[in-house]
Amino acid sequence: MKALLAGLALAAMVAPAMLPGKADAADYKAEYKLSTVLGKPFPWGVGGDRWAELIKEKTGGRITVKMYPGTSLVNGDQTKEFTALRQGVIDLAVGSTINWSPQVRELNLFSLPFLMPDHKAIDALTQGPVGKQLFELLSTKDVVPLAWGENGFREISNSKRPIRTPDDLKGLKIRVVGSPLFLDTMTALGANPTQMSWADAQPALSTGAVDGQENPLAVFVAAKLPTLGQKHLTLWGYVADPLIFVVNKEVWASWSKEDQEAVRAAALQAAAEEIAISRKGITAADDSLLKDIAAQGVEVVQLTPEQQKAFQAATRSVYDKWAKQIGPDLVKAAETSIAGAR
Structure with missing residues (x-):
């Protein structure tokens, strides 16, 4: 009887750890x-x-x-x-x-x-x-x-010239991530997109193997891209990540x-x-990061609404093509949500 009671007591202590959905930290x-x-x-x-x-x-x-x-x-x-x-x-x-x-x-x-x-x-x-x-x-x-x-929003920079119109992108070698959509977008704008990892991008910018890149401003600053020849920066907010x-x-x-x-x-x-x-530092209320970038000798171009519309028009065929692949219903829901937020 004593052995039976001891066994039941042991089972009672062990049982909670064996319940469904309860993991044992010892197994972590x-x-x-x-x-x-x-x-x-x-x-x-x-x-x-x-x-x-x-x-x-x-x-x-x-x-x-x-x-x-x-x-x-x-x-x-x-x-x-x-x-x-x-x-x-x-x-x-x-x-x-x-x-x-x-x-x-x-x-x-x-x-x-x-x-x-x-x-x-x-x-x-x-x-x-x-x-x-x-x-x-x-x-x-x-x-x-x-x-x-x-x-963040991905802004475009390069070592050659300011970008204010789609024509300014023509012929520029722009590093992009491994996404066919990015390749299509840059090709539609007349650029020469070059796919590579970020680890490979920085030496490529340094040597001039590529002319430019697109990344959030926090990356632009932290990676010290002005020291890699990126002296022309355009704020166009074409995609966010x-x-x-x-x-x-x-x-x-x-x-x-x-x-x-x-x-x-x-x-x-x-x-x-x-x-x-x-x-931080990239809003109308606080543009301190933009000022820091300009202080490093970078020409910062802020597109006007009219200038941005030219880029939108140049990439509309890409938008329409990919909206079908992503899912028209999802894209429509996104457009509706954005319209409601404005």
């Missing part, structure tokens, strides 16, 4: 791998690092995350990051909608030329029905999306409900902080 990995394209001091890397820090804090140290910038977990090929995340090579990521769009065509939405005129438009998409729909889609692809971050904080689905399922909610809360907080950093 000693360290989880978080992938980003950019590290600190870029806002992207700051956001990833902050997420890792908050996860450890909010889980009481049960989950420890190490950030691997430069997409080093996939040998620097940022277009392979999402596949590696699905396969479990990567546990967590703060990823770019652009880099993941080859595997998730709907994410090309954010790269439609001149879809989003301002930050209100980005927020209308990511924080509204469109963002929810995209998260539901991603949830079917072996990942758990938790929060939207932001790399939201970031997504995600966890591999199997990794997510291995955590307790308590820790899942802690990781989610950490993602939401880190994303909000990262967005604030990415927008």
Whole structure:
């Protein structure tokens, strides 16, 4: 009888840990791998690092995350990051909608030329029905999306001349990411798009192998692009690049409900902080970053609405072509959300 009672007592202690949906922290990995394209001091890397820090804090140290910038977990090929995340090579990521769009065509939405005129438009998409729909889609692809971050509007620079009209782009070698949509857009404008990773782009700019690039202003400054010959910068806001904080689905399922909610809360907080950093100094209320860029000898061109319309007209065929591939209903929902925000 004593042996029976002892056995029942032991079973009672063990049973809670065996309930469905309750993970045992003892089974957690000693360290989880978080992938980003950019590290600190870029806002992207700051956001990833902050997420890792908050996860450890909010889980009481049960989950420890190490950030691997430069997409080093996939040998620097940022277009392979999402596949590696699905396969479990990567546990967590703060990823770019652009880099993941080859595997998730709907994410090309954010790269439609001149879809989003301002930050209100980005927020209308990511924080509204469109963002929810995209998260539901991603949830079917072996990942758990938790929060939207932001790399920012991609502005264009080059070493040759100011860009004020589509004709000014003709013949310029412009580095672009590995997305067919970007290739189509630059080709429509008469440029010579050259696809390469960001790791390869910086030496290519330095040697003059390419003339220019397009990236958010925070990247322009942190990467010290004025020192790589990028003396002509045009603010045209032709596309924006939201970031997504995600966890591999199997990794997510291995955590307790308590820790899942802690990781989610950490993602939401880190994303909000990262967005604030990415927008700092580039608004009408605070243009300090733009002034810093100009002080480095860079000619900054701000397109007028009329000038921007010329670029829109030149890329309209690209917009229409890709809207069909992305999904007309999704694009229409995005246009409606943006119109409502204005």
